[in-house]
Amino acid sequence: MTETPAPAGPQGVSLLGPADVRRLAAELDVRPTKKLGQNFVHDPNTVRRIVWEAGLTAEDVVLEVGPGLGSLTLALLPACRSVVAVEIDPVLAGLLPTTAAERAPELAANLRVVLADAMRVRAADLGEPAPTALVANLPYNVAVPVVLHLLAELPSLRTGLVMVQAEVADRLAAGPGSRIYGVPSVKAAWYAGMRRASAVPRAVFWPVPNVDSALVAFTRRAEPEGADKAAVFAVIEAAFAQRRKGLRAALANWAGSADRAGRVLAAAGIEPTARGEQLDIHAFVKIAKTEAELGE
Template identity: 65%
Template sequence: MTDTDNERLLGPSDVRELAAALRLTPTKQLGQNFVIDANTIRRIARAAEIGEDDTVLEVGPGLGSLTLALLARAAHLTAVEIDDTLAAALPATVAARMPERADRFTLVHADALRLTPDALPGPPPRVLVANLPYNVAVPVLLHLLAGFPSLQRALVMVQSEVADRLAAPPGTRTYGVPSVKAAWYAHARRAGSVGRTVFWPAPNVDSGLVALTRREPPRTTAAREDVFAVVDAAFAQRRKTLRAALAPWAGSPAAAEAACAAAGVSPQARGETLTIEDFARLAEARPR
């Protein structure tokens, strides 16, 4: 990013002026907390590791704070925005502040939870960058990883607690359903923290960055949906052993124990100690 590009990023006064011009009042329902600190924007853009040949999908562009920084780096940027007012205004912001790259930008007015590849013009995206609303962060991320196999990398900003869960390894306190399901698609790691004071309005919690790199799913004869079903069952009663927690899923405690034995997993273990590969073997061993 050049010095000229840096000068065109949105600062606190720019964000508030745009919001005022649009008569926009940020809503909690859509998780609208806009980044107003240019240094944070630069840091997020660097962490995304976007190359000049990368096609990027941005979810939740808002007023365009991060959009401009990503567009300065990417071969093409498609931004997906659900809010009517923001979706209508963003192309004009890009054209005004980065006119020489406006032809590399596309706005899609849609709900990311319902987004499909055919809704995006141009080449399939390779990189996902998203400032995700706290209440739908994990469902949106899993939907995009499942529906867009072209995505090879992702950098998402989520609530700090969610970031910990997504990046948690087996055997840790924060390891759970988001950790396991994300591991089906990608290797995840914490890529930094973002304080609440860089947002307008400021949320009640801090945020975290999670970087994900696409991996091959476990080699298994079980469908992904079947693997995720056993994950949900194992964590539905987190404190119970697999023999007890998986009884409803398998049909009985004895059947759950038999499935564990067939999968090479201790029935006395708990879900928080299992890898995604362990869950895949359990799905294969489910009684029919």
């Protein structure tokens, strides 16, 4: 049975359809692996929707992590100034410029491919101009640490829209009081406002994943003033390591004793019996600042 070719995208870009994805994978002898969290999107309408929801401008420099065979990359190129694609697989990284040249010849020069691990990539590795937006179908097994690393490493990132496991999208966007509010939620809130966007059906991937997917969007905001991030993150981790306990008990090891944790919390104006899941990022900042002010 012959599949209908994928329709052209904006500016004559030929997007990848299911047949194209399978053909490219076969030519390269690429088999998506669970280790790298690879699930390739093969539906042109899905990548168009992702680009639309990302709200890009003609001046944006988009950072794409894990471009794979290039389905999303091709849809991004007409929507922004340029795309910086970070790919850990050398075979896929080598193919991407060729795919762009064949399917988006007028825009292929606007693509930079960086062979690197997104968990370790540095701003200097990405060149200039610096990325302003993150748009990616992230490897699900490392989605949260990748997002947090990139937000920390790239202050130039102002917005983002990433596809992750639906459960992870919910956690990143969760607010205080939610049972799924936790370390990822609070750490992400240090950098940006997060919101869950639309769901993504399983059928648009190859191979079909056994989990649901969703988009999560973020907008950068100013980091809390006068606070040491490492100190604040240490409080967050301690509070959620024993999330069923009140903060006086949960922060005992962090503070040196339960009594000192109680004094810090009282000085910060936070109820010692409250639990970590009830506090927003500003409350954690206040605890860290208070502890530093009290000293030994």
